Amino acid sequence: MDPIHILLVEDNEGDIVLTTEALEEGKITNSLSIVRDGWQAIQYLDQNETEGFGNATTPDLVLLDINLPKINGHEVLKHIKSTQKLKHIPVIMLTTSSDEVDINKSYKNHVNCYITKPVEVxxxxxxxxxxxxxxISIVQLPTKLN
Amino acid sequence: MKNLWNTYKTTIYRNCTVLSISQNSVYYWKNQLFAATVTFLIPMSIIVLVPGIYMAYKFSVTGMILSDFITLATILAVAFVPGISVFLRKLLFNGALYTTSVVMLHYLGSNGPGLLYMFAITIFVLVSLDQQYGYLTLMLNTLICIYFGLALYYGFASSILLNEYQLDSWIAVSSNLVFLSGIAVFLIPKLFNGLQSAFEEQEQLKDKLEDSVENLNTKNEELEQFAYTISHDLKEPLRMVRSFMELLKKKYEGKLDRKAHEYIHYAVDGAQRMGNNIDDLLEYSRIGRKYTTVELTDLNSLVGGILKNLKPDIEESKAEISIGNLPTLHVVPVTMKIFFQNLLANALKYQPDGQQPVISIEAEEKDHCWQFSITDNGIGIDPTYHDQVFAIFKRLHTRDEFSGSGMGLAICKKIVEQHLGDIWVESNKDKGSIFSFTITKQYLQNKRVSARH
Known part of the structure; x- marks a missing residue:
């Protein structure tokens, strides 16, 4: 099985550490890329060469925070779901917000699932x-296109 | 008959008023008064025509019969002929009345209703046109009186009756008419000026009110944004504190001594409580601001749902809960749920160790409100603190005795106030508590209308 490639869009260093450690504990082979704001996330996904993302591979899964610098998670989600070569990628909102406005808005924009970050570690x-x-283990993901 | 009258009336009002004028303008009411005058004058003048014509026939004055019919025809035209401006209708109407009064004065002298008609014209003009037209009638009235005075003096009046009158008595009667017309010209416009300033004041108040409402809405949105920011931006770093403390504990389990674990415990506990406080404060700020949707709610099933939520606590303490017959009312169900949940959870929580809680909920209809009471057999509250328990973050016990943020009853008080009611407690230490609260019918009636939205 090819290693699964996850893109984590997260600005909080603490959450990056927590998520990385938690993924390591899972011991499933995967490669993790991290971008720290919404604008970078879009450059990464669009493989923008001038921004140094020419070699970026399209991820198999996106973990997306909402409260992000520059461009927020809702906008990134909209970009993914309205771009032909990105819309098949499952996107998981992973955010502090439990506000119903955020939840409903995400699902309206075709998020694949929405998770409020649990407070206890x-x-x-x-x-x-x-x-x-x-x-990674249960779901059948779409065939890699690139 | 009623239909006929309505058709008649609406036709006149359509012809004699201007629809585009706002109700908050004196001109609107002047047109309304004019239309009303025309509406009632037509049947009256038809009735008055009978004795008029009889008199004219008796004294064989054909001129008067002719003028009577011409006046009536003009008034009918003013009322029913379309396509004439309202201003012109007013002039025609009063002109026709002037013709009648002059003819009457000519034929009947001060014996007839001519002078009365002239006074009436002044009033009609003042209520339907601007003040300057009032002055015009005052001038016309004076001129007509002088003309008839001169006619008497020089003896060229052809009236059968007029000649029977003395000049001095004519001067006495007609000067009274001029005097009364003068008073009317000064007084009636004052009434309309008062009306105009009342309208202006009302308009200003309306503007102010609209401004305030808009202001309030902006403030509400700002507050909602503020509350959201608080909940998000404060909890985010708090979660970090807590998560990494827990991670520290987890990953360095064997390397830390008892003291270190104790410190971590206090840090985690503090972070956890601060998180709860932020949540409670957020909830408190949303009552009456965000949670406002009113629905017809069966309080029996609402409380039933809460008992299901509290099932673990109820089963653990073997609590005995009895619920009276609760009404179905227009309330904000979201906040009412929070309300009963808080009060019932308190009744279950504040109990002496090992005692079986006995709780009852009753509702009673009063004159102005519905009154509810929740009675428990718990630890009770010292009367010294009865007012304080409803304050925000107010606690009466250490966290070792009873946990909680101290926001529960403050939230309840705010919810009751949202329903225009009141909440109070009757209790003594170790004697159980009765929490009573009201929902006013005024609130329920107002909401019955708005709940349909």
């Missing part, structure tokens, strides 16, 4: 492991 790790287990 054990639950956080469990949530990340569950994402990993479900989206």
């Amino acid at each position: 054990d639950n956080f790790i469990r949530a990340i492991s569950a994402i990993e287990y479900f989206w």
